Amino acid sequence: MSAVSLFLASWVVPVSSPVIADGAVAIRDGRILAVGEALTLKSQFPEARVENCQGVLLPGLVNAHIHLELSAYRIPQPTGAQSFCDWIRALLKLRQTGEISVPETVRAARQMLEQQYRAGIVLLLDIGNTIPASPAIAQTTAMHSTFLLELLGPDARAEEQVLARIDSLPDSVLATAHAPYSTTAGIMTVLKKRADRLGHIFSLHVAESVDEVVLLRNGQGCFRGFLEERGAWDGRFLRPGKNTPGVVDYLAGLGLVDANLLCVHCVQISEEEVRLLAARGCRICLCPGSNRFLGVGVAPLERMLDQGLLPAIGTDSMASNKSLDLWREMRILREDHPGVSPARILAMATLGGAQALGRARDFGTLSSGKMASLLNARSPALQGAGDAEQLLDILTSGGQPEKLRWMGENGNITA
Numbered sequence: 209m210s211a212v213s214l215f216l217a218s219w220v221v222p223v224s225s226p227v228i229a230d231g232a233v234a235i236r237d238g239r240i241l242a243v244g245e246a247l248t249l250k251s252q253f254p255e256a257r258v259e260n261c262q263g264v265l266l267p268g269l270v271n272a273h274i275h276l277e278l279s280a281y282r283i284p285q286p287t288g289a290q291s292f293c294d295w296i297r298a299l300l301k302l303r304q305t306g307e308i309s310v311p312e313t314v315r316a317a318r319q320m321l322e323q324q325y326r327a328g329i330v331l332l333l334d335i336g337n338t339i340p341a342s343p344a345i346a347q348t349t350a351m352h353s354t355f356l357l358e359l360l361g362p363d364a365r366a367e368e369q370v371l372a373r374i375d376s377l378p379d380s381v382l383a384t385a386h387a388p389y390s391t392t393a394g395i396m397t398v399l400k401k402r403a404d405r406l407g408h409i410f411s412l413h414v415a416e417s418v419d420e421v422v423l424l425r426n427g428q429g430c431f432r433g434f435l436e437e438r439g440a441w442d443g444r445f446l447r448p449g450k451n452t453p454g455v456v457d458y459l460a461g462l463g464l465v466d467a468n469l470l471c472v473h474c475v476q477i478s479e480e481e482v483r484l485l486a487a488r489g490c491r492i493c494l495c496p497g498s499n500r501f502l503g504v505g506v507a508p509l510e511r512m513l514d515q516g517l518l519p520a521i522g523t524d525s526m527a528s529n530k531s532l533d534l535w536r537e538m539r540i541l542r543e544d545h546p547g548v549s550p551a552r553i554l555a556m557a558t559l560g561g562a563q564a565l566g567r568a569r570d571f572g573t574l575s576s577g578k579m580a581s582l583l584n585a586r587s588p589a590l591q592g593a594g595d596a597e598q599l600l601d602i603l604t605s606g607g608q609p610e611k612l613r614w615m616g617e618n619g620n621i622t623a
């Protein structure tokens with residue numbers, strides 16, 4: 209049997225159980241064997257190789273929504289007079305001009321992925337329309353990532369083309385739909401069935417802006433004009449005779465709302481819709497930094513938690529965020545939801561993400577049986593924490609700790 213390694217730290221934050229002062233994590237064969245007080249584990253594993261990490265040991269963070277292919281894109285933040293559609297127009301314009309070359313796009317994506325790993329991300333879900341870059345890039349780090357090819361099409365003509373493309377996709381390419389405002393019900397339904405068959409999560413931008421609700425409710429709002437100016441409005445989003453008070457209701461009417469649906473954003477959803485998502489066991493990912501950047505509102509996190517949901521956190525892309533930093537996203541959540549405890553916010557960034565991506569068997573907490581990807585965080589502020597409460601407060605509101613490194617399975621890779 210291979211040797212046990214024991215990592216000691218001033219604080220161990222398992223996430224699944226209370227913070228341990230002067231704690232330790234025992235690992236063997238890349239998996240966590242035990243988590244507890246240092247003294248206890250030292251006597252339990254007297255032969256173990258011991259390493260004193262100092263600072264804090266916590267599970268790697270999970271970025272449950274990113275678009276690496278947009279890492280070189282900088283779209284100005286919309287002003288008050290501009291709509292969500294104006295931001296999409298600016299993004300499409302930049303894409304269509306070809307101003308950002310393919311090599312530059314790939315380089316920026318690669319740099320961003322490496323940056324994510326150095327910042328303590330162990331697992332991420334990358335969504336992209338063009339470059340399946342992340343699996344290849346991820347091999348250069350010990351990060352675990354999944355790429356989903358994102359497809360969309362708003363009208364009958366586009367639907368025909370996209371359905372033909374889906375037919376020709378090999379099963380090795382995992383695919384998902386963009387959003388209810390850009391993708392016909394027909395395309396979403398086929399992609400959802402395909403995701404169910406292939407056993408991967410179906411990630412969808414849901415209820416990001418109020419205009420999306422208005423489009424599905426009565427065919428109005430900024431998306432109507434946006435689609436008309438592209439000759440792509442044929443009323444496909446409207447379902448005559450069906451009552452569609454909200455985006456989740458619309459998706460439920462299509463039979464898409466179940467445990468394999470990952471709803472990203474969920475800003476403009478009603479209490480009833482939150483209840484429905486919880487009842488169906490859906491997964492949720494919030495992108496607070498992106499929502500703030502685009503001025504679309506704040507997701508009803510308290511209601512979600514009340515319903516027993518633990519949303520994941522995503523950074524979204526550089527096109528709609530100032531930086532892709534999960535530590536900053538936690539801080540924004542703390543600011544937007546002062547009543548939510550720091551422990552809950554940290555659980556979202558770790559366990560919530562792992563659950564959302566269907567990887568909680570391996571990631572999300574420091575507990576027996578999980579992969580030994582231990583994140584070691586150190587900073588003067590963390591050093592000064594007097595108790596567990598203060599420590600969690602600093603971890604979730606202090607931004608990225610000055611020193612981060614990977615211990616255990618991911619080796620002693622210093623950030």
Ligand SMILES: [Zn+2]
Nearest residue numbers: 275413524525
């Ligand atoms: Zn997104």
